[in-house]
Amino acid sequence: MSTSNASHKISNPVYPIMFAISVCHLFNDSLQSVIPAMFPVLEKEIGLTFTQLGLISFMLNIVASVLQPVVGFISDKKPMPYALPLGMISSFFGMAGLAFAPQYWVILVSVIFLGLGSAVFHPEGSRVSYMAAGSKRGLSQSIYQVGGNSGQALAPLISAFILVPLGQKGAALFLIVAAAGIFLLSKISKWYKKQLEEEKFSKRKKAILSSLPVLSKKQIGIALSLLMIIIFARSFYVTNMTNFYIFHLMKNYSLTIKEGQLLIFIFLALGAVGTFFGGPMADRLGRRNVILLSMAVPIPLCLILPYVPIWAVVLLLIVIGFFLMLSFSVTVVYAQELVPSKIGTMAGLTVGLAFGMGAIGAVVIGILMDHVGVYTTMIVVSTLPLIGLVAIALPKDRKVTTNQ
Structure with missing residues (x-):
């Protein structure tokens, strides 16, 4: 397993594939974003409680959460290039059901199909990003994730400009997005399959230039546990902002749905910008340093957010969204890099856990809002980033050197 051989093997990024899978990630996550975007419409038109809205989000995210590591584990053993378009087909059917669902239970079944599509897409999409990355793993993962976060950032705009004026049936417009995703993923799958065939010919070289020192199994286990805690804190907070912060803005600042959704768009859009810069920053400054910076900077801003006037809310959302x-x-x-032999599993575990924590967070926050009110819930949620300070205990990494 020669290091020079390995570094030569990974030195050429494939930028067209990096950007194509990022666009597909945008398509996939914009479909997921239709769900929270519908919450104000469903709350008004159907009269759903916050708990019922939380359960819709729970069904979507728990399916994605539970299945993502499973899909990642299976694809580590037997990669599945054509799973990508099949996952998008599942999302297509889910979106069709959501647009025309006559009853609450049909909405729940529809979001299961959307969750299944997401569960298949994320670990396989992350694998494609990894395969195309060459020596630019941080950059490639950022390009891939910024597509997804941009799709999530569209949720407030989808609500304000499509679902509020058109109602539930406006979701049918996103069948066009799903169809475009199926087409593009079919093309990417051909490249993916070709790469696998080339790896077979070259005896499947999988060496990685890790930025981490050699760690024991126990140290790896502890580091993964700390990462899970960080993902828990971040996902709970972002779920609150995406699904429920609109009700705080409407109740305490007397904003309309459209005005409130535009503020949430600012938060999510700056989050997408932060996602893009995070990978290249980590390539230069170290992964652990960027994770710690990301969790530490927002703490005081999150704590004061529930108390500030509306003009300050805008400024705080910009900074919190970017750094978080x-x-x-x-x-x-x-x-x-902690477990380099399990690329798909680790992608499925980390992103899947983010979905899972979002699922549980949606239910917990919905129940809290029904029982103690919107304002008190926002104050409780504002303390969550404090938990992310466990990043201090993560193993330090170093800059990766590669031959260019």
């Missing part, structure tokens, strides 16, 4: 999501792609790469 700075570590999103970095946590995936860090986990993959």
Whole structure:
């Protein structure tokens, strides 16, 4: 397993594939974003409680959460190039059901199909990003994740400009997005399959230039546990902002749905920007340093957010969104370098856990809001980033050197 051989093997990034899988990630996550975007519409038109809305989000995210590591584990043993378009087909059917669902239970079944599509896409999409990365793993993962975060950032705009004026049936417009995703993923799958065939010919060289020192199994286990805690804190907070912060803005600042959703768009859009910069920053400054920076900077801002006037809310959302999501792609790469033989599993575990924590967070926050009110819930949630300070205990990494 020659290091020079390995570094030569990974020195050429494939930028067209990096950007293509990022666009597909945008398609996939914009479909997922239709769900929280519908919450104000469903709450008004159907009269759903916050708990019922939380359960819709729970069904979507728990399916994605539970199945992502499973898909990643299976694809580590037997890669599945054509699973990508098949996953998008599942999302297509889920979106069709969501747009025309006459009853609450049909909405729940529809989001299961969307969750299944997401569960297949994320670990396989992350694998494609990894295969195309060459020596630019941080950059490649950032390009891939910024597509997804941009799709999530569209949720408030989808709500304000499509679902509020058109209602539930407006979701049918996103069948076009799903169809475009199926087409593009079919093309990517051909490249993916060709890469696998070439790896077979070259005896499947899988060496990695890790930025981490040699760690024992116990140290790896502890580091993964700390990453899970960080993902828990971040996902709970972002779920609150995406799904429920709109109700705080409407109730305490008397904003309309459209005005409130535009503020949430600012938060998510800056999160997408932070996601993009996080990977290249981690390549230069170290993964652990960027993860710690991402969790430490937002703490005081999150704590004061529930109390400030509306003009300050805008400024705080910009800074919180940027820094909180700075570590999103970095946590995936860090986990993959902790267990380099399980690329798909680690991607499925980290991103899947983010979905799972979001699922549980949606239910917990919905129940809290029904029982103690919107404002008190926002104050409780504002303390979550404090938990992310466990990043201090992560093993330090060093800059990776590669031959160019």
